[in-house]
Amino acid sequence: MGTINIDGNVQEATCKQELTAMRDSLDVLGGKWKLMLLRYLSNRLEEKNTFKKIQREIEGISAKMLTKELKDMELNLLISRSVIKTKPITVEYAITNYGLNVLPLAENLVQWGLDHRAKIKN
Amino acid sequence: MGTINIDGNVQEATCKQELTAMRDSLDVLGGKWKLMLLRYLSNRLEEKNTFKKIQREIEGISAKMLTKELKDMELNLLISRSVIKTKPITVEYAITNYGLNVLPLAENLVQWGLDHRAKIKN
DNA sequence: CTGTATCCACTGGGATACTG
């Protein structure tokens, strides 16, 4: 939000930039399944994570959503998509190094969520 | 997502808990205006933040959304609401200490958003 | 001033069926 500043316009500009940045983050990471998928893939670096396998193991996700979320995340360089020319074809998804570096942020959200639930329960 | 574990059920349980926690966080903090409001209030600890003032200064928010977001955040103990019995009444909102402690998380999101935008631009 | 109520357009996301 910027620091309090005599020059309101400068502060407003800074403020807006930061708010946009925050919204960017939430848009890119806040999707219904995105962080879940990221953590799923981060725990299966050595496995072949095919579309079907992911859908089977992530309870409740539809093909439509899985397609969409994976596509979004690929565009944001968080995951990679590899088409294997078997017959019929298979596709393998993996988290990228860039994707790995957002995991700490995800962990913070998990921790805060746990703490918050405990706090609210009282 | 829990660590890789021989016992699939234990891992699944842990996994679900953590995913729930992550969703909790995103639900509580990911609203369209919530983090924005939190940062707005954190920069105005000494001011009287009335409903109208907030609405005037946060560009684009409707009364309906402002009401809803403030109510949500009050329920989550992130902000406080004080009715002042002037005539007509005024209401002042302020961030709580608990609310203040989520700001670092918000800052991380801002920073990641900035970095990510830079990364994607290339 | 501080909201609520209502209407309404748009979107997110599930179910299902279908394609390459």
Place this chain on the structure above:
DNA sequence: CAGTATCCCAGTGGATACAG
């Protein structure tokens, strides 16, 4: 297997008018 296409409904959120 890996998606796409379609339908459809519930929930978001804006605009406007109204109420305490």
